[in-house]
Amino acid sequence: MKKLYFITTTIATIFTAINTKAQPSSDSTKITQKKYQAKAPKTQSFGTEAFGKSKKTTLRWLGMAGFLINSRGTTIMVDPLLEGFDMPLLIDFPILVKNVPHLNAVFVTHADNDHFSVPTNVAMSKVVDVYHSTIYVDSLMKNLKLNSVGHDIGDIFKIKNISVKLTPADHAYQNAYPGMSTRWFKNEDACGFWFDTPDGSIWATGDSRLIPEHLTMKAPDAILFDFSDSEWHFTFEGAVKIANAYPDALLLLCHWGSVDSPEFSPFNGDPKKLSDVVINPQRIQVLAPGEPFVLKRIKTIW
Ligand SMILES: [Zn+2]
Numbered sequence: 001m002k003k004l005y006f007i008t009t010t011i012a013t014i015f016t017a018i019n020t021k022a023q024p025s026s027d028s029t030k031i032t033q034k035k036y037q038a039k040a041p042k043t044q045s046f047g048t049e050a051f052g053k054s055k056k057t058t059l060r061w062l063g064m065a066g067f068l069i070n071s072r073g074t075t076i077m078v079d080p081l082l083e084g085f086d087m088p089l090l091i092d093f094p095i096l097v098k099n100v101p102h103l104n105a106v107f108v109t110h111a112d113n114d115h116f117s118v119p120t121n122v123a124m125s126k127v128v129d130v131y132h133s134t135i136y137v138d139s140l141m142k143n144l145k146l147n148s149v150g151h152d153i154g155d156i157f158k159i160k161n162i163s164v165k166l167t168p169a170d171h172a173y174q175n176a177y178p179g180m181s182t183r184w185f186k187n188e189d190a191c192g193f194w195f196d197t198p199d200g201s202i203w204a205t206g207d208s209r210l211i212p213e214h215l216t217m218k219a220p221d222a223i224l225f226d227f228s229d230s231e232w233h234f235t236f237e238g239a240v241k242i243a244n245a246y247p248d249a250l251l252l253l254c255h256w257g258s259v260d261s262p263e264f265s266p267f268n269g270d271p272k273k274l275s276d277v278v279i280n281p282q283r284i285q286v287l288a289p290g291e292p293f294v295l296k297r298i299k300t301i302w
Contacts, residue, residue: 038270040257041288043092048101051075056294057199059222063091063258063289065115067204067224071197071295074160078107078193078204078224084119088260094290097123105159108133109206110171110190111140114259121146132157132164136189153188167192167217169208173232194220200297207255207266210238215245221298222250227274230266240277247279248298253286 040063050060050070057071065079082093082100097120106128108116116137121128122144131141131148138150151157156165169192172185192206200221205214209232223246227239233255234242243251256269275281287293 035262037090037260037262037268038257038272039090041286041291043094044288044290045092045094046290046292047095047099050095050292051101051103057197059202059252059293059295060094060290061252061254061287061293062095063089063093065109065207065224065226065255067252067254068095069162069195069197069202071162071195071199074162075103076105076107076159076162076195077103079109079115079206080106080120080124081114081117082120083123084117085259086113089258090260091258091289100124100127103128105129106131107164107193107204108137108141109192109204110134110169111137112207115207116140118144130159134166134189134191136186151191153191161198163196165194165196167194167203167205168211168213169206170211171207171209171232197295200295202295203249205234205242207233210234210241214242217246219246219298220249222252222295225251225253226255227253227269227271228255228266229269233266236269236273240274243274243278249283250295250298251278251284252293253284258289 046060050068053073054070055072060068062068062080062082064081066081067078069076082095082097106121108131110116125146131146133141133148133150135150135152138148141148151166153166153168156163169190170187171190172187174181174185190206190208193204195202202222202224203220204224205226207226226233227236229236253271259267261267271284271286274284278284285293
């Protein structure tokens with residue numbers, strides 16, 4: 001959704017210019033005031049200890065849409081972005097790429113650079129056993145000489161003790177903006193990932209508009225929860241629908257509080273707005289980047 005930022009900011013600039021002319025001069029402070037944006041809590045840096053042997057499954061939000069999951073010593077990342085982003089940030093990343101010792105796999109949900117970070121993944125390629133994504137993103141990875149595998153939606157495979165399934169997404173926004181891309185994007189170019197670990201299930205939704213399949217899945221123990229109020233994401237109301245379709249699932253918030261872009265809805269979610277509308281709001285997890293979170297099965301918590 002990054003390219004939409006430019007369209008949105010251009011429209012916002014034009015709108016501001018029109019507004020500026022209409023505003024009396026005494027009101028000019030209102031024009032220059034930056035819109036409020038919720039920020040992630042202060043980063044908790046981590047090092048190689050997060051990648052070691054373990055008897056548990058621990059998740060760490062990396063900021064943006066990224067996560068590190070260490071499931072009893074199997075280490076994977078989802079949509080890692082740890083360097084080289086092209087917009088101003090509100091966070092420090094919790095680990096430098098050069099300090100990542102080893103990953104059994106990296107999973108990428110789609111090609112946008114807030115999810116598929118070329119600088120991050122190329123820099124990590126020597127310590128990553130294998131990359132997994134959709135067929136389209138795999139083709140981009142192969143161009144970069146990454147050791148990658150492309151999958152269809154619904155494919156199931158294993159990474160050691162973790163079973164993985166690709167879940168559907170609807171995020172082909174490029175087609176709606178003539179000139180944005182010469183390529184016609186397909187829904188299956190983007191995906192989510194379902195992980196069955198020995199300590200519970202995790203659903204990384206990826207960026208997507210809400211589709212009926214999202215509301216009729218087996219209940220996950222945890223959702224890597226994107227609550228962006230963007231028409232090309234779930235919308236805020238759609239995200240709440242997902243949360244409430246699985247009223248016991250832990251909600252590990254992501255895609256918020258990381259990029260300095262108060263006018264751009266995909267990045268400016270505010271966790272405070274969730275507590276009044278989500279069933280069982282105590283399950284909302286506002287993690288700091290890098291903060292460890294130990295996964296538990298729903299039935300053992302509630
Ligand atoms: Zn995104």
